[in-house]
Amino acid sequence: MTVRIVAFARIREVLGTAERALTLPEGARARDAWAALAVESPALDALLSSTRLARNGRVVAGDEALQDGDEVALLPPAGGG
Amino acid sequence: MFGICRTPIDVAAVEAGMREDGIGGMVTFTGVVRERADDDRVVDGLTYESYEPMALEEFAHIAEEARGRWPGTHIAIFHRVGELRVGEIAVAVVAAAPHRAEAFAACAYAVDQLKTRAPIWKKERYADGTPGRWRSNEGPTAP
Numbered sequence: 770m771t772v773r774i775v776a777f778a779r780i781r782e783v784l785g786t787a788e789r790a791l792t793l794p795e796g797a798r799a800r801d802a803w804a805a806l807a808v809e810s811p812a813l814d815a816l817l818s819s820t821r822l823a824r825n826g827r828v829v830a831g832d833e834a835l836q837d838g839d840e841v842a843l844l845p846p847a848g849g850g
Numbered sequence: 851m852f853g854i855c856r857t858p859i860d861v862a863a864v865e866a867g868m869r870e871d872g873i874g875g876m877v878t879f880t881g882v883v884r885e886r887a888d889d890d891r892v893v894d895g896l897t898y899e900s901y902e903p904m905a906l907e908e909f910a911h912i913a914e915e916a917r918g919r920w921p922g923t924h925i926a927i928f929h930r931v932g933e934l935r936v937g938e939i940a941v942a943v944v945a946a947a948p949h950r951a952e953a954f955a956a957c958a959y960a961v962d963q964l965k966t967r968a969p970i971w972k973k974e975r976y977a978d979g980t981p982g983r984w985r986s987n988e989g990p991t992a993p
Contacts, residue, residue: 777899778971779984819988823969826904842901842969846986849898849905849929849970850881850941850961 770795770837772802780820780843783812793835799824800831802841819846851926852909854902859928859942868926868946875950877957881941883934887985892977895935901969905929912963916945920952925960929970940972 771792776784784806793801799822807813821828823842824835835841851867853859865878883896913925926944934940943964945957964970965987973982 775901777901777969778973781899819986823901823904826907842904844901844969845971845984846988847966847968847970848972848984848986849900849968850965850987 770797770835770839772835772837772839772841774802774806774841774843776843778845778848780813780816780845783810783816784843785810791841797835798831799829799833799835799841802835803831803843806843816845820844851928852906852913853928854900854905855928855930856932859930859939861939861942861944864926864928864942864944868924868944870946872922872948873924873946874948875953876944876946877950877953878945879941879943879957879961880939881961883936883938883940885936887974887976891974893936894975894977895933895938896940897933897973897975897982898929898931898940899971900929900931904969908968909964912960912967915963916956916959919959920947920956923947923952923956925956927960927964929964929968931970933975 774789774791781787821844909927924946929941943960945953947953973984975982
């Protein structure tokens, strides 16, 4: 399956892009997307504990199953206001 | 009324849009870019970004919660994104209610909630040219 990764703030800088496609094996879960990205960008490891993952606009747990075409957002701690 | 704005927030227009006959009190909070960071460094400005669809949904949830707690209350939330300079308005929250007590309470609630829940991020740009830093409202800050 292929999902679309959208990244913000510090995570966007570490990944070097705000948006990219990521191909994952069938049956992949949200945490697998993060792990695949961290292989390419090891600096992500330090950010895992503070990052929330959203699938199609909803914050999900790491074991959330992904589907082809999903948008997976990587959300650092909020800093609005 | 909710919005993510790329241009200056027209607070007067937001307030005007909230007025109706049942409203007896309106409280407006505006968050402004401050000259100094928490560590007292001089700030050149702040750069904001958002995950817009989710931010707008979160604004609507917060407003709905406020309405549940203080019936008759209406909330407007507008947040700016992009590069802001010192003195510019980053966020405007307007609470309109039949009476002032609910308006004050609902406005404070909405501001507190949006700071921790809305997917919006800010980076401090420093006047001395040192690298900017992302600042979080949730405890330890990323370098």
